[in-house]
Amino acid sequence: MEACNCIEPQWPADELLMKYQYISDFFIALAYFSIPLELIYFVKKSAVFPYRWVLVQFGAFIVLCGATHLINLWTFSMHSRTVAIVMTTAKVLTAVVSCATALMLVHIIPDLLSVKTRELFLKNKAAELDREMGLIRTQEETGRHVRMLTHEIRSTLDRHTILKTTLVELGRTLALEECALWMPTRTGLELQLSYTLRQQNPVGYTVPIHLPVINQVFSSNRALKISPNSPVARMRPLAGKHMPGEVVAVRVPLLHLSNFQINDWPELSTKRYALMVLMLPSDSARQWHVHELELVEVVADQVAVALSHAAILEESMRARDLLMEQNIALDLARREAETAIRARNDFLAVMNHEMRTPMHAIIALSSLLQETELTPEQRLMVETILKSSHLLATLINDVLDLSRLEDGSLQLEIATFNLHSVFREVHNLIKPVASVKKLSVSLNLAADLPVQAVGDEKRLMQIVLNVVGNAVKFSKEGSISITAFVAKSESLRDFRAPEFFPVQSDNHFYLRVQVKDSGSGINPQDIPKLFTKFAQTQSLATRNSGGSGLGLAICKRFVNLMEGHIWIESEGPGKGCTAIFIVKLGFAERSNESKLPFVTKVQANHVQTNFPGLKVLVMDDNGVSRSVTKGLLGHLGCDVTTVSSIDEFLHVISQEHKVVFMDVCMPGIDGYELAVRIHEKFTKRHERPVLVALTGNIDKMTKENCMRVGMDGVILKPVSVDKMRSVLSELLEHRVLFEAM
Amino acid sequence: MDAVTQWQKQWFDYTQSLRREGFLDDQFAQLKKLQDESSPDFVVEVVSLFFQDSEKLLNNMGRALEQNVVNFKQVDAYVHQFKGSSAWIGALRLKNVCINFRNSCEAQNLEGCLRCLQQVQQESSALKSKLEYLFRLEQQIVAAGGSIPIME
Numbered sequence: 001m002e003a004c005n006c007i008e009p010q011w012p013a014d015e016l017l018m019k020y021q022y023i024s025d026f027f028i029a030l031a032y033f034s035i036p037l038e039l040i041y042f043v044k045k046s047a048v049f050p051y052r053w054v055l056v057q058f059g060a061f062i063v064l065c066g067a068t069h070l071i072n073l074w075t076f077s078m079h080s081r082t083v084a085i086v087m088t089t090a091k092v093l094t095a096v097v098s099c100a101t102a103l104m105l106v107h108i109i110p111d112l113l114s115v116k117t118r119e120l121f122l123k124n125k126a127a128e129l130d131r132e133m134g135l136i137r138t139q140e141e142t143g144r145h146v147r148m149l150t151h152e153i154r155s156t157l158d159r160h161t162i163l164k165t166t167l168v169e170l171g172r173t174l175a176l177e178e179c180a181l182w183m184p185t186r187t188g189l190e191l192q193l194s195y196t197l198r199q200q201n202p203v204g205y206t207v208p209i210h211l212p213v214i215n216q217v218f219s220s221n222r223a224l225k226i227s228p229n230s231p232v233a234r235m236r237p238l239a240g241k242h243m244p245g246e247v248v249a250v251r252v253p254l255l256h257l258s259n260f261q262i263n264d265w266p267e268l269s270t271k272r273y274a275l276m277v278l279m280l281p282s283d284s285a286r287q288w289h290v291h292e293l294e295l296v297e298v299v300a301d302q303v304a305v306a307l308s309h310a311a312i313l314e315e316s317m318r319a320r321d322l323l324m325e326q327n328i329a330l331d332l333a334r335r336e337a338e339t340a341i342r343a344r345n346d347f348l349a350v351m352n353h354e355m356r357t358p359m360h361a362i363i364a365l366s367s368l369l370q371e372t373e374l375t376p377e378q379r380l381m382v383e384t385i386l387k388s389s390h391l392l393a394t395l396i397n398d399v400l401d402l403s404r405l406e407d408g409s410l411q412l413e414i415a416t417f418n419l420h421s422v423f424r425e426v427h428n429l430i431k432p433v434a435s436v437k438k439l440s441v442s443l444n445l446a447a448d449l450p451v452q453a454v455g456d457e458k459r460l461m462q463i464v465l466n467v468v469g470n471a472v473k474f475s476k477e478g479s480i481s482i483t484a485f486v487a488k489s490e491s492l493r494d495f496r497a498p499e500f501f502p503v504q505s506d507n508h509f510y511l512r513v514q515v516k517d518s519g520s521g522i523n524p525q526d527i528p529k530l531f532t533k534f535a536q537t538q539s540l541a542t543r544n545s546g547g548s549g550l551g552l553a554i555c556k557r558f559v560n561l562m563e564g565h566i567w568i569e570s571e572g573p574g575k576g577c578t579a580i581f582i583v584k585l586g587f588a589e590r591s592n593e594s595k596l597p598f599v600t601k602v603q604a605n606h607v608q609t610n611f612p613g614l615k616v617l618v619m620d621d622n623g624v625s626r627s628v629t630k631g632l633l634g635h636l637g638c639d640v641t642t643v644s645s646i647d648e649f650l651h652v653i654s655q656e657h658k659v660v661f662m663d664v665c666m667p668g669i670d671g672y673e674l675a676v677r678i679h680e681k682f683t684k685r686h687e688r689p690v691l692v693a694l695t696g697n698i699d700k701m702t703k704e705n706c707m708r709v710g711m712d713g714v715i716l717k718p719v720s721v722d723k724m725r726s727v728l729s730e731l732l733e734h735r736v737l738f739e740a741m
Numbered sequence: 742m743d744a745v746t747q748w749q750k751q752w753f754d755y756t757q758s759l760r761r762e763g764f765l766d767d768q769f770a771q772l773k774k775l776q777d778e779s780s781p782d783f784v785v786e787v788v789s790l791f792f793q794d795s796e797k798l799l800n801n802m803g804r805a806l807e808q809n810v811v812n813f814k815q816v817d818a819y820v821h822q823f824k825g826s827s828a829w830i831g832a833l834r835l836k837n838v839c840i841n842f843r844n845s846c847e848a849q850n851l852e853g854c855l856r857c858l859q860q861v862q863q864e865s866s867a868l869k870s871k872l873e874y875l876f877r878l879e880q881q882i883v884a885a886g887g888s889i890p891i892m893e
Contacts, residue, residue: 360767361766361767364767365767365770621822622794622822622825622826622829623790623794623826624787624790624791624794624825624826624829624830625825625826625829627786627787627790628772628775628787628829628830631772631775631780631783631787632771632775634775634779634780635774635775635777665821665825696824696825696828717825717828717829718768718771718828718829718831720767720768720771721771721774721775
């Protein structure tokens with residue numbers, strides 16, 4: 001039967017109630033059927049629903065309830081037994097399911113409730129993680145700031161930029177109100193405000209370094225909070241700000257670059273520190289966080305490192321600049337020295353010849369003049385001329401010698417000579433002069449002093465003569481004693497010559513000569529100056545004696561060349577002085593070369609005047625030169641052949657020719673080459689003629705070249721008769737001649 | 742004072758003046774020394790030889806300097822020869838001019854060379870005339886029976 005709206009008006013009143021029941025049941029059934037549908041629909045839509053089984057149960061329960069109510073509809077009117085049975089079945093089922101559901105719900109509802117708690121828990125967790133993330137982010141940012149700060153600080157090597165940048169960056173990163181750096185002053189007793197963030201030019205505030213707060217900060221490597229009222233934090237007048245922000249201070253180690261008096265505080269290390277003060281903005285209620293303090297500490301360390309780098313760099317740049325300057329100066333000095341040496345060498349090269357030629361002429365002619373008929377006054381005049389020119393010649397030779405000595409180009413002429421006669425000759429030379437001054441000269445030669453020695457006789461005589469001459473010059477009365485002996489090893493190591501370490505050997509001995517005079521003596525302070533060129537000790541005695549002051553300087557150099565040492569001892573003015581020198585000489589071999597005891601340079605008088613029949617060959621391409629040389633040699637009695645070319649020369653040369661003069665400045669003809677060929681042709685020494693080079697220029701190079709090709713001598717042209725005579729004489733006697741002129 | 746002594750005095754004064762003016766130097770005296778019985782005309786011979794050589798050399802030098810491309814080395818070689826010869830006979834001034842000449846050659850300074858050449862020619866002819874006079878004087882003295890004084 002269907003319910004319809006058209007209900008019969010004459011129903012009984014309780015039928016109204018029945019009708020309402022009927023309708024409600026219907027709607028309940030409807031609802032009961034639609035609820036599972038809705039559930040299914042929405043659950044299907046949702047992705048997560050863990051209790052499907054419960055849903056089924058619940059659905060069943062609802063459906064059955066609905067069914068029950070639905071079946072109830074039929075029970076309002078008379079119904080059959082089937083309906084009753086269905087009804088009963090439905091109710092029974094419903095009862096079962098509902099009980100089951102009720103039981104199930106006991107389990108489920110707590111679960112559902114706990115979901116809620118879990119949700120809450122998760123939310124809290126999420127909030128916490130968020131916070132932590134925030135923190136990490138902050139830290140990371142801090143780290144980035146530190147890196148950036150470090151980068152900024154380390155990107156420059158200029159001290160001021162480093163410090164300024166530090167303050168600026170710190171100020172920015174930490175949003176500081178003020179940031180300041182206090183540096184220790186030179187004395188180290190105060191800290192001076194050097195850099196600030198806000199103020200452009202900090203006026204020189206200083207605080208004494210002994211303050212407890214400062215000590216506290218310096219003794220720890222952490223950033224410490226300090227009171228805003230401490231002197232380092234009170235930098236500018238706080239105009240009516242109530243709550244100054246928190247202040248933190250940290251030490252910044254500085255590199256030792258200046259002297260630092262540590263007498264005042266022995267308890268601290270010698271390290272110097274600067275103080276960095278950071279102030280948070282006032283009235284901000286901000287606090288210093290741990291990570292910010294860490295940041296500050298790290299920055300302080302970095303600044304220290306950067307500063308030390310900057311300091312090192314500054315130092316090395318300065319050193320490099322200095323070195324460059326010195327280099328330039330040295331280079332300049334070297335070039336100047338070279339120029340000077342070149343100029344001097346050029347000068348010497350010219351003066352060498354130009355000076356000696358006129359001197360030679362003067363001396364030669366004056367000596368010739370001496371031999372002519374002269375009136376006494378004329379003789380006196382000539383003698384004076386001769387003496388002065390000898391002096392001048394000696395001076396010229398001395399100066400030239402000295403420059404050659406300094407040049408290093410002077411070489412000793414080693415030969416065997418009579419040592420005893422050297423001393424005897426000096427004695428003879430000096431005796432007349434000494435007797436005029438009424439000085440007695442005594443000569444003591446030790447018994448073990450060898451008679452013959454090998455060395456440079458001329459230079460040794462020069463040294464002895466100079467020393468003895470000085471002794472005579474500076475003594476007005478008394479005696480001079482000359483002692484010569486062989487120095488033994490103990491006496492060699494004189495404390496006055498500490499850098500002299502002579503080595504004994506079998507071939508050499510050390511000659512020690514002491515010249516003691518009783519003259520005016522020398523001030524011990526002046527002794528070192530004696531051996532310097534051109535320096536003279538100022539005293540009346542020396543004023544009259546003349547001399548250029550070169551003597552001792554030259555002696556010293558000769559002595560040094562002979563691997564010896566020379567010095568002067570004096571106890572003071574008026575106490576006389578002793579000149580001592582030691583030189584190394586060789587032992588002479590007892591060979592056939594031993595000459596007669598009295599052969600000295602004085603023997604130059606015994607020169608052969610004529611060379612009858614001596615066969616001489618002259619090679620020169622200059623006609624005039626040839627004729628004059630021929631005439632010269634002819635005048636001396638020689639049998640002269642002249643040639644003008646190499647071919648002619650080689651054609652004519654034979655064993656009969658004893659001497660060959662060849663011009664080595666012939667253009668186009670290599671005289672040196674010729675000399676070599678002659679050597680090849682005549683291999684035995686006694687067969688070969690004596691080769692002498694004629695040249696217009698006598699310098700070291702020419703001499704060396706001549707020696708190199710085996711020439712026996714070099715002569716400067718033009719040659720005088722006497723010169724030629726002595727040259728031939730010496731050549732024939734010694735087979736060697738290397739006199740310059 | 743007779744003629745010989747007068748001439749001798751003249752000769753002496755003349756040689757002195759030559760020395761003073763630098764035309765001759767010590768080397769000339771050396772040459773004189775070489776004159777003896779075996780070679781009585783030694784000096785005259787050498788001097789004539791010198792002037793012969795020098796004329797040739799001067800001509801060569803002049804030609805060399807007139808070339809378009811001057812061979813300074815060649816000119817230098819000539820001057821070197823000339824200098825050597827001048828030194829041997831004691832011609833001081835000539836020798837000095839040669840030294841300058843050589844410097845100009847080394848510096849390859851054409852103008853300097855030409856100037857020096859001119860100087861050399863002048864000095865050369867001056868010396869020649871002076872020496873000719875001297876020799877004539879000597880001949881006169883010898884012809885008159887006197888002897889030539891020894892040159893200092």
